[in-house]
Amino acid sequence: MAIFHVPLTYTVDDSYDIEIGENLFPILVKDVKAGILPGAHRYALITDSNVTALYGEKLLGMLKAEGLTVEIFSFRPGERHKTRTTKARLEDKMIAAHFGRDSAVIALGGGVVSDLAGFLAGTFGRGIPFVNYSSTLLAAADASIGGKTAVDTPEATNLIGLFHQPKKVYIDISLWDTLPECEIRNGLAETVKHACLGDCDFFVYLEKNIEKIMMRTDSQNSLNREVSAYIAARNCEIKYRVVAEDVRETNRRQVLNLGHTLGRALEPLTNYMINHGEAIAIGLVFQMRLGLASGYVSAEDFSRVRSLLSRVGLPIVIPPMVKIEHLIEKMRTDKKVRKDEIRFVFQKGIGAMMRFEDGSYSRPVSENELIQALKDSY
Ligand SMILES: NC(=O)c1ccc[n+]([C@@H]2O[C@H](COP(=O)([O-])OP(=O)(O)OC[C@H]3O[C@@H](n4cnc5c(N)ncnc54)[C@H](O)[C@@H]3O)[C@@H](O)[C@H]2O)c1
Numbered sequence: 001m002a003i004f005h006v007p008l009t010y011t012v013d014d015s016y017d018i019e020i021g022e023n024l025f026p027i028l029v030k031d032v033k034a035g036i037l038p039g040a041h042r043y044a045l046i047t048d049s050n051v052t053a054l055y056g057e058k059l060l061g062m063l064k065a066e067g068l069t070v071e072i073f074s075f076r077p078g079e080r081h082k083t084r085t086t087k088a089r090l091e092d093k094m095i096a097a098h099f100g101r102d103s104a105v106i107a108l109g110g111g112v113v114s115d116l117a118g119f120l121a122g123t124f125g126r127g128i129p130f131v132n133y134s135s136t137l138l139a140a141a142d143a144s145i146g147g148k149t150a151v152d153t154p155e156a157t158n159l160i161g162l163f164h165q166p167k168k169v170y171i172d173i174s175l176w177d178t179l180p181e182c183e184i185r186n187g188l189a190e191t192v193k194h195a196c197l198g199d200c201d202f203f204v205y206l207e208k209n210i211e212k213i214m215m216r217t218d219s220q221n222s223l224n225r226e227v228s229a230y231i232a233a234r235n236c237e238i239k240y241r242v243v244a245e246d247v248r249e250t251n252r253r254q255v256l257n258l259g260h261t262l263g264r265a266l267e268p269l270t271n272y273m274i275n276h277g278e279a280i281a282i283g284l285v286f287q288m289r290l291g292l293a294s295g296y297v298s299a300e301d302f303s304r305v306r307s308l309l310s311r312v313g314l315p316i317v318i319p320p321m322v323k324i325e326h327l328i329e330k331m332r333t334d335k336k337v338r339k340d341e342i343r344f345v346f347q348k349g350i351g352a353m354m355r356f357e358d359g360s361y362s363r364p365v366s367e368n369e370l371i372q373a374l375k376d377s378y
Pocket residue numbers: 048049050051054077078079082109110111112113115135136137138139142143144145146147148149157158175176177178179180183186276
């Protein structure tokens with residue numbers, strides 16, 4: 001008998017750039033040609049069918065025009081297709097098209113695409129590189145940055161996945177022009193979340209400018225570029241600051257979960273009739289209601305957050321069809337649950353987060369506390 005010790009200590013540099021601007025396809029093409037996706041000779045452009053029609057074919061043409069070997073792999077849009085089945089279908093198609101370990105992924109789309117394509121890239125050939133080219137405000141605000149990738153199951157969202165950092169993130173605010181209003185609202189929900197958790201001045205900016213971003217400024221239906229660029233930059237800064245401190249979500253990164261404990265439960269319970277941003281808006285108000293009862297936020301803070309979310313056109317109450325007992329049951333599948341206790345992260349006023357005596361950014365919430373706050377949230 002013998003025991004061998006296998007020394008495997010890694011030093012990893014997963015740093016990457018986030019480029020914010022307008023019409024960034026030429027820059028992406030230049031980066032790919034310059035080798036931003038190391039070791040790759042074949043590129044899988046993964047996107048959904050809405051984005052394929054709007055932008056995917058154009059990008060495919062531009063990449064091919066440079067002599068790159070690229071194929072587009074498209075799937076049906078929406079959260080309900082962010083599944084293991086979709087991932088397996090795409091993988092099978094890539095294998096059939098002779099994609100191997102010398103491939104890379106270009107994820108073009110919103111958060112559903114970046115989550116699914118990033119996860120696929122993390123497991124295909126035991127891990128191939130990828131870049132995120134985000135096409136929604138929500139993905140720009142949140143999903144495309146941070147390296148968390150995942151798919152949903154019927155029981156829980158984002159439970160099956162891995163950490164896989166992109167080689168670069170492109171935030172092209174000109175692509176937001178074609179977003180339906182509801183998708184802009186979704187992105188603004190995560191934007192308000194960021195301001196609530198990390199930057200009071202940004203919150204004040206949003207209070208002054210929130211309607212401006214939704215104003216179409218010219219005959220091209222363009223969104224306000226100045227406000228879009230500012231929002232994109234502030235969102236990135238807040239998110240990457242937190243992620244850089246705690247990539248694997250051992251503690252500090254939990255603050256990005258603000259509003260998500262209830263929000264994540266609401267999405268499947270309404271069969272995704274309310275979307276991610278709407279669910280987060282309701283969840284943000286809910287954690288503030290709990291926080292108000294515990295003295296973490298003032299009544300004025302509470303009313304400012306509710307009012308800002310309402311001005312965006314986001315819901316702030318739980319839909320009547322969802323039952324309290326189902327919400328509690330669903331929240332038990334939240335990733336922060338420890339020893340069967342449902343945990344929440346909380347705002348400390350506006351622009352900061354509570355940190356508790358044990359050093360954790362989350363604390364358990366008793367069933368009584370939950371039931372009382374839930375009753376007041378319809
Ligand atoms: N990984 C993370 O850290 C993280 C963080 C936040 C959210 N997310 C995930 O992000 C997802 C939500 O992201 P999303 O709202 O971008 O969803 P999405 O990718 O489904 O996009 C929303 C809709 O907009 C369409 N679309 C995309 N770009 C468009 C454009 N430029 N013009 C017109 N239509 C466009 C899409 O086809 C889709 O129908 C959720 O699955 C959520 O779990 C992940």
